[in-house]
Amino acid sequence: MAVPIKHILGILVDNLSIRGSVLPLSKSRSTGWAKGLDIPMGGKTVIYTGHMYQLIPSITAMEKMTSKFANSWISKYYGIGRMVNKVINISRFMTWTNANERAKFDGMLRNIALLLKTAEVDFGYLYGEELYTGTLVYDEGINDVFEYHAHKVYERIKKHNVERVITVDPHTTDMLKSVYPKIIKDYQLEVKSYLEVLAESNLKPLKTLEQDIVIHDSCVYARYEGIIDQPRQLLENAGAKIIEPINSRKMTYCCGGPVESLFPIKARTVADSRVEQLTSAGDSSVTMCPICYINLKAAAENNGLSVKDISDYLVEAYCDRNNSV
Amino acid sequence: MSIVNPSFIEEMSRFTEFNAYACINCGSCTALCPMGIDLLPRRMFRHVMLGLEDKVLENTENIFSCLLCKMCEENCPKDVPIVDNIKSIRWYINREIFKLGRN
Amino acid sequence: MSDKRRIGVYVCHCGGNISDYVDVEKVRDAVKDDQDVVISKNVMFACSDATQQEMIEDIEKEKLDGLVVASCSPMLHLQTFKAVAQRANLNQYQYTQVNLREQCSWTHRDNMEKATEKGIKLVRAGIARTRLTEPLVNIRIETKPKTLVIGGGVSGLRAALALADLGLAVFIVEKEYEVGGWTKKWGKMFPNNKIGSETINTLREQIRQHEAITLFTGAELIKKEGSVGDFAVKIKLVNHEIISFDVGAIIVATGFDSYEPFDGEYGYGLNGVVTLPQFKEMVDKSNGSLNLNGSRVKNLAYIYCVGSRQPEDGDLENPNLYCSRYCCSAAVHTASCVADVDPGINQYHLYRDMRTYGKYEVMFEDAGNKKSLFVRFDGEALPEVKESDDSLIVKVNDMLDGGEEIEIGVDLVVLVTGMVPRKNENLTNILKIPIGLDGFYNEIHPKLRPVETVVAGIFIAGSSQGPKTLAESVISSLSAASKSAGLLMKGYVDLEPFIAEVNTDKCIWCGECEKSCPYGAIEKVFCDTKEVATVISALCKGGGVCIPDCPEDAIELKGYSDNQIKSMIDALMKEVV
């Protein structure tokens, strides 16, 4: 049975149109990470999560389902699924997430906020007003839905008089920095990834990372946005030794993530190849994108490679943990 | 045998830019693709430019299998906007075949 | 000439090239005591500076009056050893080169004994000839500081201007009523989009202002006599008047013809199938859109290599095996012009190999950027063109898509035709310059002497020599101009003295020789009491056709006298013991 591309995409489209996100999250899910961090609501500069870190646990859950579907009878019912989904948010059920997973990803966002605070960056957060940027529908080429959504997102940001956003993942960075300006007239928003912001700050390490770290560049950071040196600089300043795998910097190798939702098996093959490359370079690797993180992590499960989000390393080196939470 | 259909590309580029005319068929993209999609992007683009719609649609799964990772584009000697082209093909299929989208 | 001579013989090893297959020591031993040989040596490299010096010293010390070097082909070193003789004050025509390498060692590697035997005979023949040599002097001809340029296309015009700028007089003969050749018919031309007719106008204006240039249009060359430096030519003008004048050099710049497809070749003859020159004319005339029979062209296909690179083993009797060089570039450039006229036209290029070499590569890219689509076909499976109800159908296997067979419906098919040689038989016969297998005029040496012909003083320029782009044609025409100027500005040419000579004692003036000479070099004169033949040295080519025709054996060729030839035959026949 062929993969029901049409129906899977259909569900994503419907969700985005009806519920504002491809995999709708409750407000408490999307903003829960900021609890207790005392980040003010709004402001000229805001941290913009784009829901990517928060979405990952749901996406993984859905993939577990689809990888079962891909070759089974269930895929036949995707069409019906889509119709039902319009009324009842079935992705809610499909994406039953686990609390530990959620805590891990929320932790990464907390790390990032803490790092920005330590670097004395003044920033707010849009909390429940923040919207998903529409990456997935953009990538899948559902252009009109995406464009409609993008305008909505921009209006929402502008409604709060935001001038600068600090993004936390490569996909949202690319959307707000490079894609939106192409489709939105008179777009005025200064966009930087937190890695750029930190690299420009005079953040000083409190602790030395005496460690060899194999770096996995995100395709989007490296090839779309040219963000290559900043993560290296931050890790090296903290004393880590960066190990470059066979494919790195502009020649980095994809984690397979972008096709997870449609072809989990193919995605896994790519992730496996990448994990092999990383493993032959060292034992500990670092990612800077939640999608890379989850995919490589899954592929590295039985192979001993440690996979960590860059924020984990940076917090360890630059922040006083006691200040957090 | 396939019939060349110039209006296909016109239809394709009705809403988005599709441009692979600079392609010199060097095959770097195909060789470097982590997905090993042997049709993408070189031959796929030919099918689009020649308007061989059947051949394009036969490869729907390949088209949606692209990671958009730009390994190909980074190494394309002619700076073909490969990833944008792939997204344009997706948009065509979504719009005309899957009838997805706002209308 | 039975006086005693003093001859030196040098037998070369050529560093093993000769000595590996010919026992050179034995050769020397066999001839060392030959009549008149006073010195004989084996040398490792006869052409080396040290050996040349040694020869000079030997010639001077031994007072040699004949020199034989048995080494390589005279093509390679005749001039070298002639110069050695001259430096030692020995007349250069008393030197003989024996070709022991190309004609002996290299040809008989399988049998050293026989090769050595042949080597001995060859050297003996060389000695025999040398024994009968006499000192000869070159014939010096004063050159006429004028050039005849045949052909008034860009090549001819440009060559004429270059010569006139050097102060040399030029006559241009153009067979058409207007100058400009192909170029004047064309609009935008690659690589700089300059309009062809404007290029010609500029040149024509410059020519008009140059007093040193005389232009004859509607005229043709009908006769050429004389030789390098001093040709006498006759031109027939439009009004059938014939004028004669002298020139020192001739530049042939007669251009090319465009290949005319045969009936049915890629649909040629069907409505909408045109050649590249015809198409260029359509594009030049177009204004806002390209039209065929009043309706707008939407889709068009180019088929490349038409009339070029034809298969050797196909049905064609005289296939054009060469690449016409200009057509790929011209076609992609035309496609760009078409896109500028009407960006909505879909252009499909069916090509075998894209040869937009050098700087023209950017035009290929430009055409691509303007949405030309390139489909590569294989030389073994050529595209087909047929007619359908409302369009032309081109069928081709797209080699860039694994040979997938595709059909393209188009309004227009452009056959990208190449260049073929001009049909110029009369001129070729008058000038007696050679034609290559491809039908174009042939140069002496494709790399080192690209504009000279075997007829001294006659140069070839532009596409009369082979397919060229406009830029390349001008390069070659300027090259021909500079070769011509080099010849004429020196003021004289030295010709080899190997010409016929009449023995007036024997001659009875029967006139046979006069009839046989193709160059008109024999005339009748009075000598003492009788009429005899005499040779006009400037016209004689030393061809020798008169010699066997003389019933009295009264004519001989200097440097190749009957006695010399006979003595060589005798030497070759003599047993080697």
Ligand code: SF4
């Ligand atoms: S790398 Fe670029 S030029 Fe080469 S085949 Fe692919 S798209 Fe064409």
Ligand code: SF4
């Ligand atoms: S962007 Fe798509 S086609 Fe290009 S290398 Fe990546 S997966 Fe392959």
